[in-house]
Amino acid sequence: MNDADVYGQLKQYLGKHITVSDEQLALFCSKFKHKKTKRGEILLRADEIAPYSYFVNNGCLRVYMMDAEGRESTRFLIFENSVGTAFPSFTLQEPSMAYIQSVEPSEILYITHKDFNGLLDTFPGWERVYRIDLEREYIASIRRIESLITMDAKQKYNLLMSKNPALIQRLPSRIIADYLGISQETLSRLKSKK
Amino acid sequence: MNDADVYGQLKQYLGKHITVSDEQLALFCSKFKHKKTKRGEILLRADEIAPYSYFVNNGCLRVYMMDAEGRESTRFLIFENSVGTAFPSFTLQEPSMAYIQSVEPSEILYITHKDFNGLLDTFPGWERVYRIDLEREYIASIRRIESLITMDAKQKYNLLMSKNPALIQRLPSRIIADYLGISQETLSRLKSKK
Numbered sequence: 424m425n426d427a428d429v430y431g432q433l434k435q436y437l438g439k440h441i442t443v444s445d446e447q448l449a450l451f452c453s454k455f456k457h458k459k460t461k462r463g464e465i466l467l468r469a470d471e472i473a474p475y476s477y478f479v480n481n482g483c484l485r486v487y488m489m490d491a492e493g494r495e496s497t498r499f500l501i502f503e504n505s506v507g508t509a510f511p512s513f514t515l516q517e518p519s520m521a522y523i524q525s526v527e528p529s530e531i532l533y534i535t536h537k538d539f540n541g542l543l544d545t546f547p548g549w550e551r552v553y554r555i556d557l558e559r560e561y562i563a564s565i566r567r568i569e570s571l572i573t574m575d576a577k578q579k580y581n582l583l584m585s586k587n588p589a590l591i592q593r594l595p596s597r598i599i600a601d602y603l604g605i606s607q608e609t610l611s612r613l614k615s616k617k
Numbered sequence: 618m619n620d621a622d623v624y625g626q627l628k629q630y631l632g633k634h635i636t637v638s639d640e641q642l643a644l645f646c647s648k649f650k651h652k653k654t655k656r657g658e659i660l661l662r663a664d665e666i667a668p669y670s671y672f673v674n675n676g677c678l679r680v681y682m683m684d685a686e687g688r689e690s691t692r693f694l695i696f697e698n699s700v701g702t703a704f705p706s707f708t709l710q711e712p713s714m715a716y717i718q719s720v721e722p723s724e725i726l727y728i729t730h731k732d733f734n735g736l737l738d739t740f741p742g743w744e745r746v747y748r749i750d751l752e753r754e755y756i757a758s759i760r761r762i763e764s765l766i767t768m769d770a771k772q773k774y775n776l777l778m779s780k781n782p783a784l785i786q787r788l789p790s791r792i793i794a795d796y797l798g799i800s801q802e803t804l805s806r807l808k809s810k811k
Contacts, residue, residue, distance in 0.1 A: 488763060569690075
């Protein structure tokens with residue numbers, strides 16, 4: 424796969440909100456490295472400082488917590504054509520409470536914290552794209568909080584079905600149930616009713 | 618109270634991250650109107666489109682949801698020297714799922730969606746201040762999700778005690794319990810153990 428293919432989606436992502444020249448795009452992309460991951464590969468462990476933010480070309484990354492008994496809780500999923508990381512750790516450069524795992528074999532781009540902030544200072548329009556993305560992510564996290572504090576299992580499942588039905592086919596039931604904060608038994612009961 | 622007093626905290630907030638002239642500051646502040654609220658005053662109802670974002674000079678605003686049975690769930694609290702609103706509704710200009718209420722008698726500044734976005738396009742540095750604020754709020758919402766999906770009542774209470782102990786003295790137990798997603802009985806048990 425040549426560079427154009429590897430960076431094509433990132434360029435589209437950037438071009439959604441701002442107009443930039445090909446030279447600027449090439450400079451922007453040069454800050455991102457390319458990597459293929461295996462199913463289940465761990466990209467970050469808790470207590471490490473998240474060194475990278477990721478752009479997913481294809482596949483899916485999962486940000487999750489693990490308690491003292493080894494029980495996992497999925498905090499966040501990063502899909503194709505979006506940017507994400509263990510956000511508090513990456514942004515504040517402090518030890519992460521979360522792990523990052525490649526749920527599927529994935530193809531990703533990654534950028535260091537230093538280069539990410541460098542682009543905010545030097546690349547025209549990047550702060551705007553990032554700000555709009557932050558608004559979107561913040562809204563998603565507010566919706567998540569709303570569903571956690573007010574919805575029952577059926578409402579949570581129906582919301583996910585309406586927003587992201589492919590997910591329910593694609594990811595293991597264990598991860599879906601955990602993401603929704605419901606039991607696997609409840610999830611399979613809800614699925615069978617559809 | 619003269620204008621300098623009313624806008625003093627907003628100017629400090631802006632000056633934390635960027636350097637701006639007095640003329641620029643005055644222009645910025647001219648977009649904000651000033652208002653005093655009563656205890657319990659409702660500033661936004663569900664299904665309305667949030668017209669304003671708020672800066673709290675003193676007091677506290679509460680963003681909360683209400684279910685069909687009239688049960689309230691506190692989603693977010695906006696304290697002194699911070700900006701907030703029913704964020705998805707204000708940002709997307711769509712009907713709000715949440716209410717906004719003044720928990721205490723408060724003194725607030727408010728700005729329309731049009732003026733808010735106008736400042737992003739025209740006021741040097743405002744996009745940076747807002748972006749940094751968004752990162753902070755997004756991190757707070759991630760911490761909230763983490764606590765909702767992984768912590769028990771005691772852990773949630775201890776986290777709040779370490780981050781914002783004044784809150785526990787200041788707000789009604791009903792709102793604290795609801796914010797933490799625990800029962801009032803559990804909260805008073807935890808308080809008495811301290």
